[in-house]
Amino acid sequence: MSGDQGMMIAKRSVSLSKAYPIMGVFLALLGLLISSVSGILRGLPTSGIPASSAGGLDITTALPLVSVALQAFAGIVFSTPVLLLFVYDKNNGVLEYFLSLGMTQRDVYRQYLKAALMLSAGLVAFAVVIDIAAGLLDGMNGLLLLEVCGLVVAMTLPAVSFGTLVMMSFSSLQKQRVGSNQPLGMAIAVFIVMPAYLVPFVVPPLAFEIDLVLAGLIVVFSVLMYLASSRLISREKLLP
Amino acid sequence: MHTLELVGVSSGYGGKQVLHDITFKAQESAIYVVLGPNGAGKTTLFRTIAGILEPYSGQVLFDGADLTRTKAARKRINYLSHYNAIPEEMTVRHALDFYARIEGGDVDMVLSLLDLEELQNKKVSDLSQGQKKRVSIAKVFLDERDLYLLDEPTSNLDPAVSKEIRDMLLRLSKDRIVLYSSHNLYEARDVGTNLILVRNGKIDYFDKISNIKSKEYRVGIKTTTDISKIVDAKLGDGGYYVLSVSTPEEAGLALKKLIENGVLVTEMRQLDNPLQELFEGRHDQGSSEKEGLN
Numbered sequence: 001m002s003g004d005q006g007m008m009i010a011k012r013s014v015s016l017s018k019a020y021p022i023m024g025v026f027l028a029l030l031g032l033l034i035s036s037v038s039g040i041l042r043g044l045p046t047s048g049i050p051a052s053s054a055g056g057l058d059i060t061t062a063l064p065l066v067s068v069a070l071q072a073f074a075g076i077v078f079s080t081p082v083l084l085l086f087v088y089d090k091n092n093g094v095l096e097y098f099l100s101l102g103m104t105q106r107d108v109y110r111q112y113l114k115a116a117l118m119l120s121a122g123l124v125a126f127a128v129v130i131d132i133a134a135g136l137l138d139g140m141n142g143l144l145l146l147e148v149c150g151l152v153v154a155m156t157l158p159a160v161s162f163g164t165l166v167m168m169s170f171s172s173l174q175k176q177r178v179g180s181n182q183p184l185g186m187a188i189a190v191f192i193v194m195p196a197y198l199v200p201f202v203v204p205p206l207a208f209e210i211d212l213v214l215a216g217l218i219v220v221f222s223v224l225m226y227l228a229s230s231r232l233i234s235r236e237k238l239l240p
Numbered sequence: 241m242h243t244l245e246l247v248g249v250s251s252g253y254g255g256k257q258v259l260h261d262i263t264f265k266a267q268e269s270a271i272y273v274v275l276g277p278n279g280a281g282k283t284t285l286f287r288t289i290a291g292i293l294e295p296y297s298g299q300v301l302f303d304g305a306d307l308t309r310t311k312a313a314r315k316r317i318n319y320l321s322h323y324n325a326i327p328e329e330m331t332v333r334h335a336l337d338f339y340a341r342i343e344g345g346d347v348d349m350v351l352s353l354l355d356l357e358e359l360q361n362k363k364v365s366d367l368s369q370g371q372k373k374r375v376s377i378a379k380v381f382l383d384e385r386d387l388y389l390l391d392e393p394t395s396n397l398d399p400a401v402s403k404e405i406r407d408m409l410l411r412l413s414k415d416r417i418v419l420y421s422s423h424n425l426y427e428a429r430d431v432g433t434n435l436i437l438v439r440n441g442k443i444d445y446f447d448k449i450s451n452i453k454s455k456e457y458r459v460g461i462k463t464t465t466d467i468s469k470i471v472d473a474k475l476g477d478g479g480y481y482v483l484s485v486s487t488p489e490e491a492g493l494a495l496k497k498l499i500e501n502g503v504l505v506t507e508m509r510q511l512d513n514p515l516q517e518l519f520e521g522r523h524d525q526g527s528s529e530k531e532g533l534n
Contacts, residue, residue, distance in 0.1 A: 101342065102314040
């Protein structure tokens with residue numbers, strides 16, 4: 001299978017379902033809006049709002065970090081059509097055809113994973129550019145802007161990778177061939193980024209560090225999941 | 241000349257064995273019809289030969305190369321699943337382009353070959369089942385290979401298209417091995433020269449179709465006059481005089497006798513399909529060679 005197979009799968013996924021990408025863009029924009037609110041708040045008189053105190057909640061810092069989690073969620077939603085395509089291709093025999101070409105089950109997963117990462121990378125690039133533009137206009141702290149953009153990349157791509165692998169595994173591990181447990185994978189992927197929503201409010205001084213550790217853990221889980229995939233899942237589970 | 245050889249192959253799904261110790265050697269360029277009741281293991285046999293399923297034991301050799309281990313050998317196979325395996329969100333042309341990019345081949349040629357030119361800009365999802373099957377078959381003819389594994393290629397096709405496909409396969413089979421499964425015994429008899437009968441995951445019969453011996457041949461004869469006093473035949477359904485003989489030669493002698501008596505014979509045909517008898521386990525086991533059986 002050629003190198004552009006991932007791109008072809010990405011294009012096919014989007015043509016199969018446009019609702020998820022639209023929802024993903026909407027969520028990403030919502031995240032950007034929340035991030036931008038911090039800039040607006042920064043310009044307002046602070047009477048009555050505990051804007052910053054040593055070790056306490058700084059809403060202008062917390063909101064951009066919350067938007068990171070939302071943008072990771074947007075990435076998962078944006079790339080969900082790849083999973084739908086995977087199930088669809090399994091059911092109509094396209095995956096069987098790929099296996100007949102001599103591909104291993106891991107080769108098959110890799111192509112769909114690549115497609116999911118391509119889609120989410122596109123959304124992340126879009127979000128980062130808008131983040132930077134909005135941050136500069138808002139006068140956001142340069143370091144915070146860098147942290148937010150870095151975290152968006154560091155958390156979204158591993159979360160999408162993990163979510164996609166879990167979803168594909170669920171579609172293959174279930175006993176019934178026509179079972180439909182795949183959305184559970186998406187739920188788990190959303191769950192695993194959940195701490196990133198809470199950390200900026202619960203432990204504000206360590207929010208960035210904890211988010212980074214979380215992103216690292218998701219990377220580890222994704223790699224383990226990927227390595228285990230061909231052992232856990234047999235070829236016949238890719239057949240219609 | 242190519243050779244497909246299965247040596248002690250056992251295979252199945254999730255540890256559940258479907259094929260049991262299959263051994264046969266196809267060493268003639270021909271169409272090998274694979275017959276068997278539902279659930280006998282035909283599709284599993286195709287999937288194992290195509291390398292989709294890894295055999296639990298045994299070897300699948302094509303011209304001496306192990307198909308389960310050699311990717312290069314796999315490139316000599318064209319496999320048609322009985323699932324269409326076409327991206328339905330694409331147009332016919334885009335779907336064939338998709339496969340041509342993976343495997344190579346001439347899209348315009350197969351569009352013309354399968355009479356798909358008028359449908360090329362239609363979405364696959366908008367096609368009828370028969371039209372989808374044609375697209376699926378077109379994919380197989382994109383590029384020429386040495387071994388064709390066709391799992392029910394003519395299901396859902398109208399008789400005219402089925403005949404075209406069979407004619408194409410007959411041309412292909414002059415210097416290639418074609419394995420062809422079908423539930424239509426008459427089609428199987430028309431297209432195949434060799435038969436692989438699969439029953440309960442084992443090869444029940446592997447031989448030339450012409451070697452299948454019937455216990456009794458029923459021959460239908462249409463004439464303009466009553467022939468029941470000349471030969472031992474009774475008027476049956478469809479206006480045929482039905483003659484029961486034990487060998488094809490006896491039917492020839494009966495025909496000779498009718499002609500000598502000035503009878504105008506307008507039609508004469510074998511009423512039963514020997515494959516039907518074989519399929520139902522009524523054939524003369526002792527008279528057929530069972531080459532290469534497990």
